[in-house]
Amino acid sequence: MPETSAPAEALLRLLATMARLRDPVGGCPWDQVQSFETIAPYTIEEAYEVADAIRRGDRPALLDELGDLLFQVVYHARMAEEEGIFSFTDVAESIHRKMVSRHPHVFGDESARSAAEQTTAWEAQKAQERAARAETGTLAGIPPALPALMRANKLTRRAARVGFDWPDAGAVLDKLEEEAAELRAELPAADPTRLADEVGDLLFVLANLARKLDLDPEECLRGANAKFTRRFEAVESRLAAQGQSPADAGLEAMEAEWQAVKAAERGGA
Structure with missing residues (x-):
């Protein structure tokens, strides 16, 4: 029998950890009562944290966040297995089949495509899949x-x-x-x-x-959020140096400091 690879062993340990957490007898009380609906918000949050680590160029954080996101997949697969719907193996096999199907130029006999041609073919394949699911x-x-x-x-x-x-x-x-x-x-x-x-x-x-x-409108708004946060925190710092809080200073003073912060940013200060 061939030896289990390191990635497979790590994944098996993770799956076993998830099963232990959900065990109705010796598991974690919090994990035992979770459902697809209660875990879904965490799944979305973890995906955004992965994107944030990438955006910040923080590779150690990316390692950690990818693990958290993988755990979400394992979590949902475990709950589905408990209900007899599907297992983690089914999830992995499903995405494997989909990727092979969508890349015939790699896994089949078709010649290699350019990136633009592959994008067109990818969309055509997805349209066929939607049609097969009666999504018109x-x-x-x-x-x-x-x-x-x-x-x-x-x-x-x-x-x-x-x-x-x-x-x-x-x-x-x-x-x-x-x-x-x-x-x-x-x-x-x-x-x-x-x-x-x-x-x-x-x-x-x-x-x-x-x-x-x-x-990307999401990225544009994230950038605006980050800019507002940076500038408002700078306003707070400037007011604090004067012994004031934003609420005490009032709108006129805050606006003056806001304009000063903007001018400093434009001047590279």
């Missing part, structure tokens, strides 16, 4: 649970493939101004439903603008 229509298969900006980006990319798209970024900016005017018109009535609808339209158009500029 241009927008079929885009998960509703995706983050809203990410889903808006995917929805409009899919629609653009069949010609339903603005001609350029300038046209999207025109639409943005139109939506902003519609939102402004709703402000006096202050109807929450109407305001939510108009703000949603505005965000949707912004996601399209990012797409037309070949930008």
Whole structure:
């Protein structure tokens, strides 16, 4: 019998650890009562933490976060196995078959494709898979649970493939101004439903603008969040040096410090 490889041994230990945690007799009380629904938010969180480690270029953190994400896969597979639905082996075999099927130029007899040709072939293969699952229509298969900006980006990319798209970024900016005017018109009535609808339209158009500029709207917003955090914390530090808190200083003083922080950033200080 061939020796078990190091990766296989590590995975077997992880699977055994998960089984022990879920054991109804000697397992962890917290893990015993979890379900797909309660674990799903942690799965999403771990995926974002992987992305964050990559964005920061923190390779040791990436190692740790990838382990956390793998544990999420093992967790869901274990719960499915307990219900007799599928096992971790089934998960691994399923993705193996899918990758082989989607890369006939690697695992079959087809000649090698360029990256652009492979992208086209990949999308065609996914369309066939959606059809096999009776998922019809241009927008079929885009998960509703995706983050809203990410889903808006995917929805409009899919629609653009069949010609339903603005001609350029300038046209999207025109639409943005139109939506902003519609939102402004709703402000006096202050109807929450109407305001939510108009703000949603505005965000949707912004996601399209990012797409037309070949930008990721999620990344754009993350960058804006990071910039706001950095600048606001600098405002707090500057106020603290004056013996003040933001609440004590008031809006006018905070705005003055905010502008000072922005000017310092632009000047490279």
